[in-house]
Amino acid sequence: MLSPEAELEKYVELAIRGDGAALGELVRLTQTRMYRFCLLLCHDPALAQDLMQDTYVRALGEIRKLKDAKKFVGWLHQIAKNLFLDHIKSPKNAATVPLHEEDRIESSQADFNLHLREALARLVPEDRYLLLLVDLAEHSYKEAAEIIGVSESTVRFRLHQIRKEFSKHYDR
Amino acid sequence: MMNDDEEAKPEETPSDFEAKTRAVFARARTIEPAVPPFLVTRVLARLRDRQLVFWKRVAFASSTAALAIAFGSWGFFGLVGPTNPQLIAPVADAVVVRLDLTRFKRLETLGSARQVRVDLPSGVHFFSGVHQDLIDAPSVVLALDPDQDQPYIPFAIQADRPGKKEVFVRLLDEKSRVIAERILNIEFQAKQEKT
Numbered sequence: 290m291l292s293p294e295a296e297l298e299k300y301v302e303l304a305i306r307g308d309g310a311a312l313g314e315l316v317r318l319t320q321t322r323m324y325r326f327c328l329l330l331c332h333d334p335a336l337a338q339d340l341m342q343d344t345y346v347r348a349l350g351e352i353r354k355l356k357d358a359k360k361f362v363g364w365l366h367q368i369a370k371n372l373f374l375d376h377i378k379s380p381k382n383a384a385t386v387p388l389h390e391e392d393r394i395e396s397s398q399a400d401f402n403l404h405l406r407e408a409l410a411r412l413v414p415e416d417r418y419l420l421l422l423v424d425l426a427e428h429s430y431k432e433a434a435e436i437i438g439v440s441e442s443t444v445r446f447r448l449h450q451i452r453k454e455f456s457k458h459y460d461r
Numbered sequence: 462m463m464n465d466d467e468e469a470k471p472e473e474t475p476s477d478f479e480a481k482t483r484a485v486f487a488r489a490r491t492i493e494p495a496v497p498p499f500l501v502t503r504v505l506a507r508l509r510d511r512q513l514v515f516w517k518r519v520a521f522a523s524s525t526a527a528l529a530i531a532f533g534s535w536g537f538f539g540l541v542g543p544t545n546p547q548l549i550a551p552v553a554d555a556v557v558v559r560l561d562l563t564r565f566k567r568l569e570t571l572g573s574a575r576q577v578r579v580d581l582p583s584g585v586h587f588f589s590g591v592h593q594d595l596i597d598a599p600s601v602v603l604a605l606d607p608d609q610d611q612p613y614i615p616f617a618i619q620a621d622r623p624g625k626k627e628v629f630v631r632l633l634d635e636k637s638r639v640i641a642e643r644i645l646n647i648e649f650q651a652k653q654e655k656t
Contacts, residue, residue, distance in 0.1 A: 312504075312505060312508065313501045313504075313505055316500060316501045316504050316505075317501055320496045320500055320501075321493060321494065321496055324494050324496050324497070325489065325490070325492070325494050328494055329489065338497045341497075341500070342497075342500065342503060342504060342507070345500075345504040346504055346507045346508060346511065349504065349508055350508055350511055401488065401489075401492075402489075402492065405485065405489060420482065421486075424482050424483050424485075424486040425486040425489060425490065448479075449478065449479075452478035452479055452481070452482045453478050455482055456478050456481055456482065459481075459482075459485060
């Protein structure tokens with residue numbers, strides 16, 4: 290039986306070769322982690338849903354451009370970040386969206402979720418993205434450096450600063 | 462002045478911060494967010510729409526190329542005003558008609574136009590590389606977006622046999638009432654054989 294990552298790679302390769310049925314499988318296999326990532330990146334459920342959907346449409350529509358099936362999830366994260374930054378840089382979306390009231394009661398983990406989102410919301414979007422990329426999505430420093438397009442040492446240095454700042458807000 | 466707790470607290474190292482944030486996010490990974498329903502369906506539907514738009518562009522580009530080949534120096538012909546010029550086109554070749562709406566805008570009634578209906582005579586049919594069902598349709602209705610500035614409406618047609626044909630173009634209001642009408646006279650001519 291294939292591991293989840295091997296199964297994902299198999300479907301990415303099928304999709305790159307033009308197998309339309311594989312596209313749905315790619316969404317199914319990654320949607321939970323992608324939604325979690327988008328939710329923490331933009332701290333707004335409605336925006337996270339739109340962001341995730343736009344990310345999949347962009348990524349799957351251009352899947353043949355992906356050279357390495359192993360990099361599919363990192364590619365999704367990169368597209369999500371670009372779309373999110375485009376969104377918040379647009380003048381009409383300049384104001385950040387507050388946390389929704391319904392999120393405060395959505396699960397038994399509500400306090401943790403709210404606390405985490407509030408601490409993340411205090412980071413600038415680029416820093417939040419890098420932190421999520423490594424500490425939530427578990428990309429290595431090397432992978433994160435490739436995704437962002439900086440050196441691995443820059444990632445290490447920046448992450449130290451970001452983690453320090455995040456801890457300050459989270460511990461408050 | 463620092464209190465006893467602060468004095469006793471050792472300075473956190475980079476690895477402390479790393480361990481702390483990794484622990485926070487490890488907990489975050491255990492929470493299963495409620496993924497929006499029908500995500501797969503919606504993503505696949507949007508991908509299909511994207512592909513459709515792409516192929517429509519390809520089809521239109523192909524039609525335009527066909528026209529360019531068919532007409533050579535004559536270029537596009539347009540439905541340009543109240544006069545009904547006689548246009549000549551080679552039979553069996555797809556040709557694009559460019560409906561010039563800016564000329565129609567001279568009409569007072571254009572402001573209320575919401576649709577354009579094109580009616581073809583027998584022996585003439587629409588040409589589409591993608592929408593094969595259009596080939597058998599004697600007429601099509603094209604929506605006009607009142608918020609968009611659409612100077613032209615293009616459509617491609619093809620005739621089966623030589624002869625003079627009349628193509629009716631009608632502007633319709635929001636209740637589908639005809640508010641303006643033009644007749645496009647086209648003479649489809651047999652291709653001359655090369656000697």
